[in-house]
Structures are given as C-alpha cells and as structure tokens.
Amino acid sequence: MRLLPCGAHALLVELDSAAAVQAVHATLRAAGLPEVLDLVPAARTVLVEVRPGAGLAGVRAVLETLDEREPPALGRDVLLPVVYDGPDLDLVARTAGLSTAEVVELHTGAAYTVAFCGFAPGFGYLTGLPEALRQPRLDSPRERVPAGSVGLAGEYTGAYPRASPGGWRLIGRTAATLFDVDRDPPALLAPGDRVRFQAQSR
Numbered sequence: 001m002r003l004l005p006c007g008a009h010a011l012l013v014e015l016d017s018a019a020a021v022q023a024v025h026a027t028l029r030a031a032g033l034p035e036v037l038d039l040v041p042a043a044r045t046v047l048v049e050v051r052p053g054a055g056l057a058g059v060r061a062v063l064e065t066l067d068e069r070e071p072p073a074l075g076r077d078v079l080l081p082v083v084y085d086g087p088d089l090d091l092v093a094r095t096a097g098l099s100t101a102e103v104v105e106l107h108t109g110a111a112y113t114v115a116f117c118g119f120a121p122g123f124g125y126l127t128g129l130p131e132a133l134r135q136p137r138l139d140s141p142r143e144r145v146p147a148g149s150v151g152l153a154g155e156y157t158g159a160y161p162r163a164s165p166g167g168w169r170l171i172g173r174t175a176a177t178l179f180d181v182d183r184d185p186p187a188l189l190a191p192g193d194r195v196r197f198q199a200q201s202r
Helices: 018-031 058-062 089-096 100-109
Strands: 003-005 010-014 034-040 043-049 075-083 112-117 123-127 142-145 151-153 155-160 162-166 167-172 194-199
Touching: 003 194, 010 058, 018 034, 018 112, 018 123, 018 162, 034 112, 089 100, 089 167, 100 167, 100 194
Parallel strands: 075 194
Antiparallel strands: 003 010, 010 043, 034 043, 112 123, 112 194, 123 155, 142 162, 151 155, 151 167
C-alpha cells in the first residue's frame, strides 16, 4: 500500500490488486469517518477526499488496521437476468476450451463484486470472474455495442448501460436498466454491491 497526497484535502491509496482496492474501500466506508466526503475506487487505487481542514490522520489510522482477508461486507445484492446469445459467446468458448453451455454455467455460477464504476455512467467493473473465462479484449473494438450487452475482458465482467463503442467480448444481454437519470440513485450498481447473473431463455 502506498499513500500519496492528492491536493490539500485528499489522499490517493495505491494498491496491488482489485481485492485490496475492495478491502480499502469497504473498510473506509464501514469506518464512517465524518471527515470523509468521498471515496472513489478504481482498478488499483482509492481516492479519499476529506473536509477542508479535517486532516487525514483518521483515514491513516483506519488504514493501519486494514485486514484484506476479511473486509466488511457492504453494498446490496443485485441479480441480473441475462440471455446468453452474445456475438462472442462461441469465441469465448473456443478460446477457453469449453462448450457454450459450460461458459454460461461458469458465468452464472460465480459471485461478483462491483470493484469500481467508470467508462460510462452506470458501468460497473465486476470482479470474481472465473479464471477459465478471463480473456483479452477484442483486437478491434466495436464502434457500437448495444445497451445491456454483457461482456468480459481480463479479470472483469460487466454490462454496458447504454450503446457505446467497446472492446469487451460479448456473451449475452440483460434487460435490466443499469442507469436512469430519473431514478435515485441513477446507477443500478455501486462499488461494493454483490452481483449474480441468472440465465434466461429468449
């Protein structure tokens, strides 16, 4: 863990893994420090913003007690229904040396955590993808990925909240509304949420 000042009222915590990021984020959220205004997890960092004048001593003290093996369980349980008919399902199966049915079984059998959000409003990067399904992005990204597309890339899986360019391997689609400006909160997924995928027929 590396702690870097980030302006006058923030600290950037650099970490070695997505699991460590989740542990730091969950531990600081659970601590409920009144001076903390915002926590922003990313792939290998957590940005901690505090009230002007509050100082960072409390944040540092909490980080000294961090136990990455047993972080607090925070967030909600979210079930996403998926029709597994994505254009890259066969490619993922061939690359993994599996049948398409085995890909679906592995993807739906795993428990995921929203590590962080980004790329587009409502896009959650989910960790927990089985090792057998971890594959690189497409060599040539698509100019338009339909909203609701469920894909995977590297150690992450996730669903596109709106139509956009993208290079993830698409294995299915969900009808869930992942981002709605008229909903409170607008994003269905938030860091720390626990996610499962459920296979549905067409």
